[in-house]
Amino acid sequence: MFKNELVIDGRTFRSRLMVGTGKFPNATIMADAAEASGAEIVTVALRRVDINNPQDDILKQIDPKKYLLLPNTSGARDAEEAVRLARIARAAGCEPWVKLEVTPDPYYLLPDPIETFKAAQILVKEGFKVLPYINADPVLCKRLEEIGTVTVMPLGAPIGSNKGIKTIDNLQIIIEQAKIPVVVDAGIGAPSHAALAIEMGADSVLVNTAIATAKDPVKMALAFKMAVDAAVTARAAGMPGTRDRAEASSPLTGFLRN
Amino acid sequence: MSFEQVLDTYKFNEVKDFIFSRSARDVEFALGQEKLNEEDFASLLSPAAEGYMEEMAQKANRITLQRFGKTIKIYAPIYLSNECSNSCIYCGFNRHNEIPRVILTDEQIKREVEIIHNMGIRHVLLVTGEFPAKVGTDYLINSVNLMKDKFSSVCIEVYPMSQEDYELMYKNGVDGLTMFQETYNRAKYAEVHPAGKKRDFGWRLGGPERGAAAGFRTIGMGALMGLEEFRTDQFFLGLHSNYIMRNFWKTHVSLSLPRIRQASGNFKPHEIVNDLNYVQMILAHRLFQHDIGINVSTRETREFRDNLLRLGVTHMSAGSKTEPGGYAKEHDGKQFQVEDTRTVEEFCAMVRANGYDPVLKDWDTYFLNGE
Numbered sequence: 001m002f003k004n005e006l007v008i009d010g011r012t013f014r015s016r017l018m019v020g021t022g023k024f025p026n027a028t029i030m031a032d033a034a035e036a037s038g039a040e041i042v043t044v045a046l047r048r049v050d051i052n053n054p055q056d057d058i059l060k061q062i063d064p065k066k067y068l069l070l071p072n073t074s075g076a077r078d079a080e081e082a083v084r085l086a087r088i089a090r091a092a093g094c095e096p097w098v099k100l101e102v103t104p105d106p107y108y109l110l111p112d113p114i115e116t117f118k119a120a121q122i123l124v125k126e127g128f129k130v131l132p133y134i135n136a137d138p139v140l141c142k143r144l145e146e147i148g149t150v151t152v153m154p155l156g157a158p159i160g161s162n163k164g165i166k167t168i169d170n171l172q173i174i175i176e177q178a179k180i181p182v183v184v185d186a187g188i189g190a191p192s193h194a195a196l197a198i199e200m201g202a203d204s205v206l207v208n209t210a211i212a213t214a215k216d217p218v219k220m221a222l223a224f225k226m227a228v229d230a231a232v233t234a235r236a237a238g239m240p241g242t243r244d245r246a247e248a249s250s251p252l253t254g255f256l257r258n
Numbered sequence: 259m260s261f262e263q264v265l266d267t268y269k270f271n272e273v274k275d276f277i278f279s280r281s282a283r284d285v286e287f288a289l290g291q292e293k294l295n296e297e298d299f300a301s302l303l304s305p306a307a308e309g310y311m312e313e314m315a316q317k318a319n320r321i322t323l324q325r326f327g328k329t330i331k332i333y334a335p336i337y338l339s340n341e342c343s344n345s346c347i348y349c350g351f352n353r354h355n356e357i358p359r360v361i362l363t364d365e366q367i368k369r370e371v372e373i374i375h376n377m378g379i380r381h382v383l384l385v386t387g388e389f390p391a392k393v394g395t396d397y398l399i400n401s402v403n404l405m406k407d408k409f410s411s412v413c414i415e416v417y418p419m420s421q422e423d424y425e426l427m428y429k430n431g432v433d434g435l436t437m438f439q440e441t442y443n444r445a446k447y448a449e450v451h452p453a454g455k456k457r458d459f460g461w462r463l464g465g466p467e468r469g470a471a472a473g474f475r476t477i478g479m480g481a482l483m484g485l486e487e488f489r490t491d492q493f494f495l496g497l498h499s500n501y502i503m504r505n506f507w508k509t510h511v512s513l514s515l516p517r518i519r520q521a522s523g524n525f526k527p528h529e530i531v532n533d534l535n536y537v538q539m540i541l542a543h544r545l546f547q548h549d550i551g552i553n554v555s556t557r558e559t560r561e562f563r564d565n566l567l568r569l570g571v572t573h574m575s576a577g578s579k580t581e582p583g584g585y586a587k588e589h590d591g592k593q594f595q596v597e598d599t600r601t602v603e604e605f606c607a608m609v610r611a612n613g614y615d616p617v618l619k620d621w622d623t624y625f626l627n628g629e
Contacts, residue, residue: 142507176293177504177507179504179505201293238287240287240290241290241291241292242290243286243289243290243313250311250312250315251312252312252315252316252319252568252569253311253312253315253537253569254312255565256311256533256534256537
């Protein structure tokens with residue numbers, strides 16, 4: 001039975017939805033939205049928080065008993081910067097999980113595949129559970145899987161664009177081939193996009209902008225929770241597909257009747 | 259997790275019961291899916307799908323055209339030796355069978371190579387019985403060296419080797435491996451392999467994994483239909499091939515669906531697999547794995563092979579002899595009786611007449627690391 005829980009590297013999480021913490025009007029709304037989303041994995045940009053200060057506005061809202069705080073390296077322009085950020089987070093007492101983002105281009109924030117791969121190699125060796133944010137490149141996914149990342153996080157569309165699942169054909173290949181969980185990250189702008197990703201076989205989705213910039217972020221977080229629940233339930237129910245109708249004559253198999 | 263561990267999470271008879279419990283409703287559901295899961299695959303393998311052959315064929319034809327185009331890869335086997343220490347009760351090479359035993363000499367190999375090359379064949383499959391004392395890695399490497407300037411692809415179908423030995427073969431110019439599990443039911447496997455090295459089920463089962471890890475570009479897999487309940491064996495073959503493709507993503511896998519024909523000895527098959535059954539199995543494999551190669555040998559008759567062209571098949575052998583030295587001079591030491599006895603030229607003409615391109619060369623040994 002397909003359930004609304006996610007297993008990453010042997011650890012089980014209660015929801016297939018992950019949420020971000022950026023762009024919210026304030027930290028209280030952020031916390032309420034995280035609660036409403038039902039998510040158990042919450043990602044935080046290391047550059048936004050004072051990781052050594054538990055009284056930091058954002059950090060104090062995230063109860064480590066309820067959530068896995070997943071630090072991300074957003075803002076890193078190369079492998080070296082990303083590795084340094086991940087080490088700082090671990091030194092500050094975070095669990096050794098990191099959402100690896102290397103985005104040298106400050107406009108579209110597209111991930112650099114070469115620097116991401118290099119950083120992943122180093123971090124995996126250092127014992128991190130690495131969740132790399134990447135373009136929807138099936139070969140890169142296999143290469144990362146081989147070196148031991150615990151998920152791949154291909155984008156659906158450029159980050160923050162809310163455009164939905166634009167990389168659908170490559171995502172289908174990634175989902176078909178992957179041995180580790182596939183988390184569709186970035187570009188998900190509406191609950192229907194999240195549902196589509198899960199329906200087509202993704203293990204999880206990560207949503208930030210679409211929730212944080214909604215008129216009512218808490219309500220929107222609930223909408224995403226419902227959409228993910230709906231898609232998970234649909235998969236458990238076994239979704240019927242489309243069928244061709246056979247022609248009345250049997251041009252290909254008629255010989256079997258002779 | 260090795261495939262043996264995966265296989266051990268299933269019970270053969272439970273899977274068989276599951277397949278036989280599938281209904282028309284399950285088949286129609288599976289036919290609606292773009293990507294099939296294991297359960298859908300089981301539905302298409304089941305007796306309930308026999309009423310849906312044309313719909314399955316149309317879909318398989320469309321997928322195959324899209325992925326492979328109108329092409330059929332042509333190859334021929336070269337039997338190097340029929341010496342065998344095994345006593346597989348269904349096989350012509352069973353050590354108890356009184357047939358002429360041959361290990362080809364260098365001169366004989368060169369003659370076979372010359373003839374096959376002149377037939378137009380560039381992809382060959384080297385076949386031996388299991389007799390590593392005389393027909394082991396040294397013999398095979400020597401054989402490959404005698405022919406690799408004549409052929410663009412040399413694959414082997416021999417006894418299961420260690421990964422190190424497979425690496426050695428790969429370095430010496432062998433680009434592909436074929437290894438049939440025969441049956442995925444351990445109990446039946448033990449029954450039909452009463453003696454010899456081939457008794458070791460797990461060692462054989464792990465052969466494709468070791469070969470893929472050693473770097474082979476292509477892995478051929480199969481189960482011999484007729485030994486056991488064939489639908490269940492084909493289900494496990496589907497899982498096994500899917501496991502190889504998933505875990506060794508740079509390796510391409512193709513399937514063969516041999517069914518028992520007349521062989522030496524008096525082996526009585528568990529059941530007879532008819533043409534409809536055979537076609538159904540091919541179609542189910544194609545709908546389950548869109549990119550897998552599907553191979554049909556000259557064990558099948560010419561009329562049947564002509565009809566199979568459009569049903570998902572991608573590889574066919576032609577002009578084959580199944581006894582060592584048989585291209586130069588036929589004799590009784592055959593592994594099985596060839597049914598389609600057309601020459602390569604005749605076979606290619608039929609392929610072309612049907613609007614398909616017979617592909618004789620689709621690889622080159624230049625790609626390999628070896629010298």
